[in-house]
Each structure stands twice: as structure tokens, then as C-alpha cells.
Amino acid sequence: MSAPLLRVRDLTKHFPIGKRGMFSDHRKILRAVDGVSFDLERGQTLGVVGESGCGKSTTARAIIGLHPATSGSVQLDGVELTSLSRSEWLPYRRRIQMIFQDPYASLDPRQTVSSILTEPLAIHKLAKPKERKLRAMALLDAVGLNPRHIDRYPHEFSGGQRQRIGIARALALEPELLLLDEPVSALDVSIQAQIVNLLGELQERFNLAYLFIAHDLAVVRHLCDEVCVMYLGRVVEQAPRDELFESPQHPYTKALLSAVPHPNPHIERTRERIVLTGDVPSPLDPPSGCTFHPRCAHASEVPDDRCARECPALVTSEGRSAACHLP
């Protein structure tokens, strides 16, 4: 088998926080991403889920180089991206594009749709100037917008339509990999369903690989082939979609799934649920051992206080992996 489209190994991103004095260094290290590894094949979708502050967005930003990685490796088609210079990056940017959460903040209000969609083509010298606008119109059509609206400004569109423009902009360069950071969380339910369906359709049409970051587990289940669960900068469980949702192994995954309310009153009122106590600990001062152990109901079942002393490694067996001391 050939190399996967995206290979991430031991990716870390640490942010120093606080001041450095003349004689002392009071900085603390915020371990936003702490040793994340995964592969993503062409045409596949990998979901990354977890609570706020678990490092899912930072992972995407480190992959695309918006935050240079502290250590570890990111390979696209076998080429190491973390050591590239700015100018060397350019051709790879074309192959990896990003879609952001907030369709209001991620489009320049003073650019027309035409200018938003033709700018990447001009930067990458992809089409002749005359053809660019035609390409942009074809892109609008592909994302379900009226090509005649190409000279309008972002404020003339609704939230769902703006997200379609963001998707069209990402597709302009014919990428192979899209990093989607909470692409539907800001949208209303009925519009969310439209965008989720559009993403599915575009993936099939252009054989795109998606790294899909979301906190909405139901949307992730709907769209992803494989799912990674993150907690305080680490992957605690990774498995193919059906395995993860039907038989989660890590206590955190179980609690996370159990916290999602079910939109059916009969199921919602009878199902068993695990309510976690406490908040996510600060990544500046993470707990010892397994970072989940202070909130874990099973930590006491492991002998010798092992959960508080030793960080469990991510163990892979039968195509899925989990990081937990429980047998």
C-alpha cells in the first residue's frame, strides 16, 4: 500500500505563557497538542472530537502551518511539511485548504464574491485572467449558489450561503485535503443539514479527504469514516466510526457519547447516562498520570494508583486504539 495522503506523527504544539525575566524564567508551557498521530487516506473523512481546549483546532492549524509545530512530523504524500520554508510551502497550500467555523468572520466584507474566489487562482497562477471569473462561477454552481450573484458582497448572503462561499473558496485551488474546523456549528439545524449533505456530495465528486473537527458528535457520526477522540492535547481513542459509536472503549469516550442528548423523548428519558463531574483541567497544569483520571469513574478500579502515576500509552489492536490502563 502506498503512503497515506496525510501522515501525522507525534505532533506537538506547546505555547509558552507568561513573562521571561532577566534572571528567571517564569514561563509555563501550555501543551495544546501533545503527541498526536494519525493517518488520513484520500477520499476519507477523519473526525476529531473533544471538548473546548482539547487541542483539536490547534492540531489543524499546526498541520497547515498557521502555528508552526513544536515537534513531530506532518507528511503530505510522503513530503515533510514542518521543515518547509515560507516559499516552499506555497505549492502545498494549494493541496491543503481550510474551512473555518464563523462564516461571518472568515470572508473579507470589502471583497466581492468574485474577488474572493478569483484571488487564490491569481496567487497560484492557475487560470488565465479571462477564465478566472468563469471558474469562479462554476465554483458557485458547484456549492449550490446562483452564479449570477458573483458580484455581490458577503453581507448580502445568509450564514449558510456564506459558508457555501467559504467552501467554494477552499475548492478553487482543487485541493486534495480539506481541514474543516467546526464548519457547521454556527448554522441553524435546517441549514446545517444542507451543508453536511453538500460536503458529502463534494467529497464524492472530487475525491477529497476531510479532517473534520467538531464538537457535535451526531454530525461527526454522520460524516466520518474514522474518529479520533482528544482530551487535553492527546488522542485517547481512535476507531472506525461504527466501532467507536457502538462500542466505545475509553471511559472518556463513553462519557462524551452519553452526554449527547438524543432528539427523541422516549430514548432521551430512558437511556442510561454518565454525568462527568468537574471541568476539563487546565492544560497549563494537567493532572499527573492519565490526565482524565480525576474525572474518571473507573480510576479506582486500577490497582496501585496507576492512573494517577503513569500516563497510559495509545495501544492499537484490531484496527482501533485506546489509551487507558483498564484491561
Next chain:
Amino acid sequence: MAKALDVRDLSVRFDTQHGNVQAVDHVSFSIEEGETLGLVGESGSGKSVSSLAIMGLVPSPPGVVEAGGIMLGDRDLNTFNAEALRRVRGKEVAMVFQDPMTSLNPLLTVGRQLTEVLEIHEGLSQAEAFKRAAHGLGDVGIPAPEERLNSYPHELSGGMRQRVMIAMALLCNPKVLIADEPTTALDVTIQAQILELMKGLQERHGTAILLITHDLGVVAGMSDRVNVMYAGRLVESASTAPLFDAPCHPYTIGLLGSVPDLTGPAGDDLYSIPGQPPDLAELPAGCAFAPRCSRAADACSEAVPATIEPAPGRLSACLEAEALAKEGGAG
């Protein structure tokens, strides 16, 4: 059961440069003591504006509130002047907002913000108020409440801040609690904690809760009854289980169908309602949902459909409501 809050024929209009925007259009509903009424709908459907109107918090101008009555027990809040409303607000009707970061004052300690409520509404001394405030924080599951009173909002996590907001809202044991997207800004694990907490407090104090949310899962678990709003109008109202089992309005059907869940088939296309929600300044004549509705007939765009009772205890503003009730087995 007695009605804790009875809203009759509430309309809210905003007179703007772009024309008159009818944000809420002749909406009536009531909540009984100890009951939770869910209010669902998309952005711009008028959920939040309805609740602000109940509290007398719609800015005027540009807002114009008209109501047949906003009855709190046997008193009509609609006839109250600003001073009288201020005495009711926070004491008898309290509100929890979506974003606990912007609804707490960043310059005051949590203790100061909580004791202020008690000093104003209950006339307690500062020492008594501190004791009650600490008790209130303990009630919502905040550890070491006395110490927390000295914290500023930025020192607390999102979940903790929302607990403080709920503690503040419940300090004076209000009869009615309006919770406007109380868990939308929180992670699911924290959301589960806050919802459990609200249920427990309601059982103890018999508070009537108006729960505004776009999350149908939250409604399914929390509400006794559900009102569905679209473009400022109430389009359907029913008890929770019958509404989810057999919706009698095409918008409700579409809304329920669009939500992905953690059971059932995955990977197929989601059902999605075509088109966009309408511009409130340019509402179509007739049913506002007609342009997106698969069942729309000519009559739908002629007049706003009357609200009828297609099955006992249910309301729907759709010409097809009776047919839908039969199809879904609601009748």
C-alpha cells in the same frame, strides 16, 4: 395546576430604516407551576424577543410591544411601569442568558453581583446576603462557595459561570425562570451537568421554566410541552412525546428530520429543508413557511393559516394539519 405565566396575543415590532420588522406576531402561550415549556425555532424566529418582551427588556424605540396580557399569576406585567417591572424582574421572573461571559459584570466579584440581588429585592443586610449567596452557590454545585464569592468571573470556567448565573436567577426563588439557550455555549459534558442541575432545582422549588433552545435533544429531555416558532409566529404546540412522534406542521417535520442523532443509520444524506428562512421585513403573504414547504398549495400563500386543534391538546397553524395528524396517527 395554576398558571404561573400566561402570555396572550404578544406582538413585537421593530421600526427600522429597512421597514417594519414583525419579530413576534400574535403569540399566545402559558406555563403552569413546575412545568417546563420548550420554545424551539431557528435564528430570527422570535424566541428570544418573546422572552425579552415578557421581561420588559425590548429596547424602545425601535421596539414596539403589544400584548393582550402578560399575566404573572393575576397581575398583568404589560400594564406595569418601569419601576414596578424592576421589582418583579430578578425576583419573581428571572432570566438566564446564553453567554455567561457577557452577562456577568467582569469588574465585580461574584459575591457582590449575587448579594446585590438580595439587598435590592429582599432588603437583606450585607452579612445576611453573603450567607444566602454562599448557600445559593452551594445549591448549584459550586465547591467551596464562600471562597468563590471573592472570585471575579474571569477566574471561573464557562460551566462555573453558567452555574453562577443560575444561582443568581434562583436566589429569590422566582416563580418563572426564563432560560435562553442556557447550555448552548457549553461543552456537552458540562451541558449535561447544568441540565441535571436545573431539573433538580425545579423539582425542589416548583419553578416554571421557559426553555428557549435550538437543540431538539435538550428539548426532548427537559420539556413537558413544546412550542415551535417560525418567522415570528407560533406554528405548532404540543406535549413533548406527541410532538416528536407525530408532528402536525411541515416545518416541525422538517426540523426533526434535519437533526442527525447517535442511533439509526449513518452516512446517508440528511433530510434538509430547502431554501432559507425568510427576511422578516419582507414576509410572504400567507404562511411564511410556504416557499420552503413541500405540501404548499395555492391557498397557503393567500392568507396566514389559522391555528387549529388537529388533535386533542395540540395546536398547529397549517391548512394540512388535520391530514398530517391522521397520517402521523396523532388523532
